Amino acid sequence: xxxxxxxxxxxxxxxxxxxxxxxxxxxxxxxxxxxxxxxxxxxxxxxxxxxxxxxxxxxxxxxxxxxxxxxxxxxxxxxxxxxxxxxxxxxxxxxxxxxxxxxxxxxxxxxxxxxxxxxxxxxxxxxxxxxxxxxxxxxxxxxxxxxxxxxxxxxxxxxxxxxxxxxxxxxxxxxxxxxxxxxxxxxxxxxxxxxxxxxxxxxxxxxxxxxxxxxxxxxxxxxxxxxxxxxxxxxxxxxxxxxxxxxxxxxxxxxxxxxxxxxxxxxxxxxxxxxxxxxxxxxxxxxxxxxxxxxxxxxxxxxxxxxxxxxxxxxxxxxxxxx
Amino acid sequence: xxxxxxxxxxxxxxxxxxxxxxxxxxxxxxxxxxxxxxxxxxxxxxxxxxxxxxxxxxxxxxxxxxxxxxxxxxxxxxxxxxxxxxxxxxxxxxxxxxxxxxxxxxxxxxxxxxxxxxxxxxxxxxxxxxxxxxxxxxxxxxxxxxxxxxxxxxxxxxxxxxxxxxxxxxxxxxxxxxxxxxxxxxxxxxxxxxxxxxxxxxxxxxxxxxxxxxxxxxxxxxxxxxxxxxxxxxxxxxxxxxxxxxxxxxxxxxxxxxxxxxxxxxxxxxxxxxxxxxxxxxxxxxxxxxxxxxxxxxxxxxxxxxxxxxxxxxxxxxxxxxxxxxxxxxxxxxxxxxxxxxxxxxxxxxxxxxxxxxxxxxxxxxx
Numbered sequence: 001x002x003x004x005x006x007x008x009x010x011x012x013x014x015x016x017x018x019x020x021x022x023x024x025x026x027x028x029x030x031x032x033x034x035x036x037x038x039x040x041x042x043x044x045x046x047x048x049x050x051x052x053x054x055x056x057x058x059x060x061x062x063x064x065x066x067x068x069x070x071x072x073x074x075x076x077x078x079x080x081x082x083x084x085x086x087x088x089x090x091x092x093x094x095x096x097x098x099x100x101x102x103x104x105x106x107x108x109x110x111x112x113x114x115x116x117x118x119x120x121x122x123x124x125x126x127x128x129x130x131x132x133x134x135x136x137x138x139x140x141x142x143x144x145x146x147x148x149x150x151x152x153x154x155x156x157x158x159x160x161x162x163x164x165x166x167x168x169x170x171x172x173x174x175x176x177x178x179x180x181x182x183x184x185x186x187x188x189x190x191x192x193x194x195x196x197x198x199x200x201x202x203x204x205x206x207x208x209x210x211x212x213x214x215x216x217x218x219x220x221x222x223x224x225x226x227x228x229x230x231x232x233x234x235x236x237x238x239x240x241x242x243x244x245x246x247x248x249x250x251x252x253x254x255x256x257x258x259x260x261x262x263x264x265x266x267x268x269x270x271x272x273x274x275x276x277x278x279x280x281x282x283x284x285x286x287x288x289x290x291x292x293x294x295x296x297x298x299x300x301x302x303x304x305x306x307x308x309x310x311x312x313x314x315x316x317x318x319x320x321x322x323x
Numbered sequence: 324x325x326x327x328x329x330x331x332x333x334x335x336x337x338x339x340x341x342x343x344x345x346x347x348x349x350x351x352x353x354x355x356x357x358x359x360x361x362x363x364x365x366x367x368x369x370x371x372x373x374x375x376x377x378x379x380x381x382x383x384x385x386x387x388x389x390x391x392x393x394x395x396x397x398x399x400x401x402x403x404x405x406x407x408x409x410x411x412x413x414x415x416x417x418x419x420x421x422x423x424x425x426x427x428x429x430x431x432x433x434x435x436x437x438x439x440x441x442x443x444x445x446x447x448x449x450x451x452x453x454x455x456x457x458x459x460x461x462x463x464x465x466x467x468x469x470x471x472x473x474x475x476x477x478x479x480x481x482x483x484x485x486x487x488x489x490x491x492x493x494x495x496x497x498x499x500x501x502x503x504x505x506x507x508x509x510x511x512x513x514x515x516x517x518x519x520x521x522x523x524x525x526x527x528x529x530x531x532x533x534x535x536x537x538x539x540x541x542x543x544x545x546x547x548x549x550x551x552x553x554x555x556x557x558x559x560x561x562x563x564x565x566x567x568x569x570x571x572x573x574x575x576x577x578x579x580x581x582x583x584x585x586x587x588x589x590x591x592x593x594x595x596x597x598x599x600x601x602x603x604x605x606x607x608x609x610x611x612x613x614x615x616x617x618x619x620x621x622x623x624x625x626x627x628x629x630x631x632x633x634x635x636x637x638x639x640x641x642x643x644x645x646x647x648x649x650x651x652x653x654x655x656x657x658x659x660x661x662x663x664x665x666x667x668x669x670x671x672x673x674x675x676x677x678x679x680x681x682x683x684x685x686x687x688x689x690x
Contacts (some may be wrong), residue, residue: 087672087675090407100660104662108359108657292482296478
């Protein structure tokens with residue numbers, strides 16, 4: 001394989017590996033911008049993946065799978081909202097708890113229903129989101145440079161991939177150009193001021209966690225029935241935390257979130273590619289370095305060495321109305 | 324007056340409310356068991372039978388409990404200073420390195436009781452070292468300790484896999500683990516303790532680390548409630564600004580607290596590494612760091628409560644393993660569900676039932 005083909009193949013897997021991160025990080029973005037920390041992204045993703053795989057297997061419809069994924073993820077969001085908004089519980093603890101519940105429940109139910117060690121049965125092709133060939137992809141294939149990129153990287157992805165990239169400008173527009181977005185950002189900085197303006201902090205925050213649940217539903221569904229064709233135990237494999245890292249890396253802004261996710265996806269793709277290969281002059285790079293790199297970078301960023309990462313001011317603090 | 328500010332007596336706050344939350348968690352767990360078509364009552368009986376029925380079951384229960392006492396104490400110590408340490412998992416994992424190094428270096432030459440202090444020290448030092456960077460980042464740079472400790476869990480996992488695969492692996496073997504320690508690097512079992520109560524330990528790996536864990540409970544109790552340092556930690560936990568005004572150095576307390584917390588988490592490694600498998604393996608912590616969060620929450624961050632909660636989780640782990648033999652429909656992952664529900668109800672929804680209790684208290688007790 002010449003180096004251009006390698007580049008194309010790495011870019012292709014970068015896109016595929018970034019999509020769940022983009023959805024999940026945007027989910028975290030809405031929640032944290034409204035002042036609700038969400039460690040439970042991982043759990044919502046996992047639960048959505050399981051529900052999507054089960055439903056797609058039973059109905060044979062990918063769209064029904066998506067609906068189930070969204071539904072369960074929204075339900076988890078409501079629990080998180082109930083604990084951290086209505087009951088003013090500790091948001092971190094609630095998120096950790098939901099991660100546990102999702103990790104355990106998916107395997108227990110999967111085993112009880114399908115008896116395949118926590119996996120779900122393979123979903124048929126109708127139950128998956130198939131690749132979409134964009135117009136002209138085949139015709140362009142022979143154009144030098146641009147052709148292969150268009151045909152193999154931009155075209156040939158499934159619909160959820162395109163939705164993810166649409167969700168980025170849409171999130172930007174919602175956050176910065178709508179009244180809801182303005183208020184959502186305000187409630188994460190100074191809920192008291194929002195309350196004084198006569199706007200319900202509770203209702204705003206609930207809507208924010210629901211948006212987060214909605215987006216996590218997409219990422220879970222993508223994992224189960226777009227990237228693969230079944231649910232596998234613990235298939236989110238820490239992606240929720242990587243998304244959290246990407247969110248911090250992007251300093252809680254939508255467009256940088258996309259680039260951070262692409263970067264982390266690229267590292268992942270590179271790690272897969274580099275496995276067992278030697279770099280000229282350096283030797284074999286341990287694959288664990290690539291795996292740890294997003295977390296290390298995030299820590300360095302958090303320490304303020306590459307610019308300050310300031311989270312929303314009211315993040316993690318339950319709002320108590322003055323009596 | 325709203326119900327939130329009504330003071331309640333201690334027996335309600337520290338016994339009744341946690342008990343209600345725990346019951347709710349178990350009720351929901353029972354519901355899950357029922358949904359997958361098994362009898363929850365029967366499952367509960369099988370579980371208790373498996374965990375407490377025979378000497379061997381008790382041995383396993385206490386073996387698991389030992390892990391959870393260490394990680395529970397680790398979370399609790401940090402919690403008293405207002406720090407939420409999610410990194411016990413990673414600190415215990417890296418702590419295993421310190422314990423294993425001591426055993427690998429000494430097991431040829433000396434008996435276990437000489438190795439043990441070095442292993443304890445090594446485990447604590449390595450665990451503390453893994454907590455030091457998040458602590459410094461929190462104290463000096465204001466990075467949120469929850470996020471950094473999560474990141475360090477993953478970095479620690481990557482580091483340990485690298486070391487086990489590339490450095491410690493026994494040449495010619497496939498499994499990423501160190502060589503098996505000789506007798507001088509193994510902690511002896513406590514079969515005599517079980518025999519005192521007329522049971523037989525059998526193959527259960529219940530060992531001396533349990534006693535170390537109990538000693539650490541006393542040490543932590545003294546530290547938190549009987550020393551100046553503990554007082555300063557609790558002050559900072561209650562109000563950082565009050566601590567600032569009292570001249571308590573934020574940096575100093577954060578760093579010391581996290582070192583202690585990481586050290587306790589690291590010491591957990593003694594139990595599985597030197598006490599059970601006699602070698603350092605991949606993922607030997609197995610989530611005990613996260614169980615520590617539940618244990619600390621349920622035990623109200625008090626050593627005595629932590630022992631009780633750790634034994635309860637030990638029962639869940641051992642009973643759950645037995646249960647999955649008898650009811651193949653219920654996998655061991657059911658434990659993870661129960662754990663999550665306990666964390667949810669005892670932690671995040673801690674005060675859900677409080678208004679109700681306050682009303683009942685005002686009606687029935689105060690009249």
